Amino acid sequence: MSPAPGMPYRPNTTRASELRLMGLLYVGTLLLLFGVLYFTYKSFGKYREAQQQVRHLNRELLLMETSLSALKDAETGCRGYLLTHDTTFLAPYGPAADSLTACIAELERINTDPGMEPRLQAFSLLSNAMLDHLSGLAVIGPADSSARTQRVRVELMESKMKMDVLRDHHQRMVGDLRLARAGFLEEERAFGWSTPFMLLLYAVMAIMATALLFWRLFRTLKQAQLAEAEIKQKAVLLDTEVHSREFAERSLRRVLDTSPIGIMSFRAVRGPMGTIDDLEWLFTNDAGEGLLDRKAEELVGKRLLVEMPGNRSAGLFDAYVQVVESGQAFRAEQHYTGEGLDLWLSIHAVRLLDGVLVMFMDISAQKRAHAIAIESSRLELTDRIARTVAHEVRNPLTNLHLALEQLNDELPAAQREEAEPYISILERNIQRIGQLISEMLESAKRRELDLAPCHVADLMNKVMRRVADRLALQNMKGEVSVETDLPDVRVDHDLVELAFTNLAVNAIEAMEPHRGRLFLKAYRDGADVIIEIMDNGRGVPPEELARLFEPYYSGRAGGLGLGLTTSRTILNSHGVSVDVKSEVGKGTTFILRFPTNVMDQVERVA
Incomplete structure (x- = not known):
C-alpha cells in the first residue's frame, strides 16, 4: 500500500530482513558444519589413538609371552638333561637366554607406563636369577650316586619354586596389560562407529543446508521483484512531495x-x-x-x-x-x-x-571561555597545593641547610676534608630542591595583570629578538609574519612576552641544528586575533599532546617541564585559548586566540 500524500515515506524492509536472515542462516550452517567436522576429526583421532595403544599393548603381551616361553624352554632342557644325562637337552638353553634378554630389553624400551617400570625390573631380576639357577643345573655331572640324586631332587624343587614365583609375577603383569588393553579396545569400539556416523551426519546436514539456502534465495529474489515495483511507485510519490515542499520552503525563506x-x-x-x-x-x-x-x-x-x-x-x-x-x-x-x-x-x-x-x-567562543575557566580553576588548585607542599618542604629544607653548615663548621679539618664530597652532594641537592619549589610556585601562581594596549607586530618582533641568539647558535632561521591592520590587544606586556618566549624556546629545543625554522604568524579570524608559533621539529606524539602543559612533564632530558605550564597560566589569566597541533617528524604549532574583548574574558576567568 502506498503512503498517502504528505505522509513520510517509510521503506519496506522485508527484503533487508530476508537478506539478514539468509546471512544468519548461512553463518549458522557453516558454524554447525564446522562443529560436526571438528568433532569427527577429534573422534577419528581418539579412534587412532586407541588403535595405537591396543597395538602397543599387544606387542608388550607378545614379548611377555615370548619371555616366559623362553624360560620354559630353558627349564625343560635342563630338566631333560638332569633326568637323561643327554646334553642335547641343553641346546635350547643358549637361544632361550638370548631371546629372554632381547625380550626384556625391548619391553623396557617400549614401555610408556611409569608404574610398570618397577615390575619390569623385578621380572628381569627374577628371569636372570632363574637363568643363573638353570646354568648351575647344567654343570651337575652325570655320575650315578645317591648324593647326586638327592642334589638333583633339591635343585629341581628349587627350580620349580623359582619358576612358580616367576610365573605368578608374569601372570600379574600380563593380567594388568590385558586389563589396560580391554579398556582401549572398548574405546576403539566406541569411537569406531562414531566417525562414519559423524561423516554421514555432516553430509546430510550439508545437503539440507544447501537446499534450504536455495529455497530462501529463490523466495527472496521473487520478493525483490515485488519490492522493486513498489519502490518505483513510491519514487513517483516522492517527486510529487518534492514539488509541494518547494512551494512551502519559498514561503518560509523570507521568515527564516x-x-x-x-x-x-x-x-x-x-x-x-x-x-x-x-x-x-x-x-x-x-x-x-x-x-x-x-x-x-x-x-x-x-x-x-x-x-x-x-x-x-x-x-x-x-x-x-x-x-x-x-x-x-x-x-x-x-x-x-x-x-x-x-x-x-x-x-x-x-x-x-x-x-x-x-x-x-x-558556540565556539563560549566553549573556549569555558575551557579557559576550567583550566584556570585547575591551575588555582595546583597553586594552592604547590604552596602547601612548598611550605611543608621549605621548613625542613632550611633546617637541613643550617645543620649542614653547622656540621661543616664543627668538623675537624681532617674529617671535613674526608666528608667534603658528601657535604657537596647534600648542598647541591638542597639547592636543587629549593630551585624546584621556587619554579613550581612561579609556574602555578595567580597573576596580577597590568593590562595595556599592545601592538601585535611589536610584541612578536621583540620575542624574535629575544631568541635570536639561540637561533644563531644552532644555525636556525626565524621569521615573523603579521597581517596588516591588526587591532591592538590588551595584555600585560611583560607576562605575555615571557609566555611567548617560553613557547619559542620550546620550539627551538624541539628542532635540529642547521635545519630548524621558527615561524611566528599573526592574522585575524573574525573578531579575534590569532597568533601561531610554528616549528619544523620532531613533533609530539598524539598520546603525549594532552600532557604537554602538565607540570614537570618534559619531552627532553634535563628539562623541568615548567616552561609550558607557566605560559599556559599566563595566557589563561588573559582569557587566551591555546590549541596545539602536531605531527611527528614534521613539527608543532601553538595556536593562541586573543578574544576581541580581553577584559570580558579576564573577568569570566576570574
Whole structure:
C-alpha cells in the first residue's frame, strides 16, 4: 500500500530482513558444519589413538609371552638333561637366554607406563636369577650316586619354586596389560562407529543446508521483484512531495532569513533498497551561509556528503538519518573540523516530511571561555597545593641547610676534608630542591595583570629578538609574519612576552641544528586575533599532546617541564585559548586566540 500524500515515506524492509536472515542462516550452517567436522576429526583421532595403544599393548603381551616361553624352554632342557644325562637337552638353553634378554630389553624400551617400570625390573631380576639357577643345573655331572640324586631332587624343587614365583609375577603383569588393553579396545569400539556416523551426519546436514539456502534465495529474489515495483511507485510519490515542499520552503525563506540561528533543510536521497544514502540541500538561510562561508546558490540541490563529507566522520549524517527514520529530534554540541572549519556548534535537528531540518549556532567562543575557566580553576588548585607542599618542604629544607653548615663548621679539618664530597652532594641537592619549589610556585601562581594596549607586530618582533641568539647558535632561521591592520590587544606586556618566549624556546629545543625554522604568524579570524608559533621539529606524539602543559612533564632530558605550564597560566589569566597541533617528524604549532574583548574574558576567568 502506498503512503498517502504528505505522509513520510517509510521503506519496506522485508527484503533487508530476508537478506539478514539468509546471512544468519548461512553463518549458522557453516558454524554447525564446522562443529560436526571438528568433532569427527577429534573422534577419528581418539579412534587412532586407541588403535595405537591396543597395538602397543599387544606387542608388550607378545614379548611377555615370548619371555616366559623362553624360560620354559630353558627349564625343560635342563630338566631333560638332569633326568637323561643327554646334553642335547641343553641346546635350547643358549637361544632361550638370548631371546629372554632381547625380550626384556625391548619391553623396557617400549614401555610408556611409569608404574610398570618397577615390575619390569623385578621380572628381569627374577628371569636372570632363574637363568643363573638353570646354568648351575647344567654343570651337575652325570655320575650315578645317591648324593647326586638327592642334589638333583633339591635343585629341581628349587627350580620349580623359582619358576612358580616367576610365573605368578608374569601372570600379574600380563593380567594388568590385558586389563589396560580391554579398556582401549572398548574405546576403539566406541569411537569406531562414531566417525562414519559423524561423516554421514555432516553430509546430510550439508545437503539440507544447501537446499534450504536455495529455497530462501529463490523466495527472496521473487520478493525483490515485488519490492522493486513498489519502490518505483513510491519514487513517483516522492517527486510529487518534492514539488509541494518547494512551494512551502519559498514561503518560509523570507521568515527564516531573519533568524540569527543557522537553518538548513534537506531531502532524503534513498537508494534501491530504500535506505538513505545521502541528503540533498533544499534550503540555507543567511545565518547558515555566514557560518559555512558558502552561498545558498552553491549548496541547494547538492549532496551533503559530497559538499561536506566531514558530516559522516563527525557522526552527524547518521544522526540526521536517525531523525528521518525515527522522528525523534536530535540535540548535541559538536566540535566540527571538516572542510577547513573549526567550530563548536549547538545543533538541533527535527524531521521534516521525508527529510530533516537542522538548526545550528556557533558556540565556539563560549566553549573556549569555558575551557579557559576550567583550566584556570585547575591551575588555582595546583597553586594552592604547590604552596602547601612548598611550605611543608621549605621548613625542613632550611633546617637541613643550617645543620649542614653547622656540621661543616664543627668538623675537624681532617674529617671535613674526608666528608667534603658528601657535604657537596647534600648542598647541591638542597639547592636543587629549593630551585624546584621556587619554579613550581612561579609556574602555578595567580597573576596580577597590568593590562595595556599592545601592538601585535611589536610584541612578536621583540620575542624574535629575544631568541635570536639561540637561533644563531644552532644555525636556525626565524621569521615573523603579521597581517596588516591588526587591532591592538590588551595584555600585560611583560607576562605575555615571557609566555611567548617560553613557547619559542620550546620550539627551538624541539628542532635540529642547521635545519630548524621558527615561524611566528599573526592574522585575524573574525573578531579575534590569532597568533601561531610554528616549528619544523620532531613533533609530539598524539598520546603525549594532552600532557604537554602538565607540570614537570618534559619531552627532553634535563628539562623541568615548567616552561609550558607557566605560559599556559599566563595566557589563561588573559582569557587566551591555546590549541596545539602536531605531527611527528614534521613539527608543532601553538595556536593562541586573543578574544576581541580581553577584559570580558579576564573577568569570566576570574
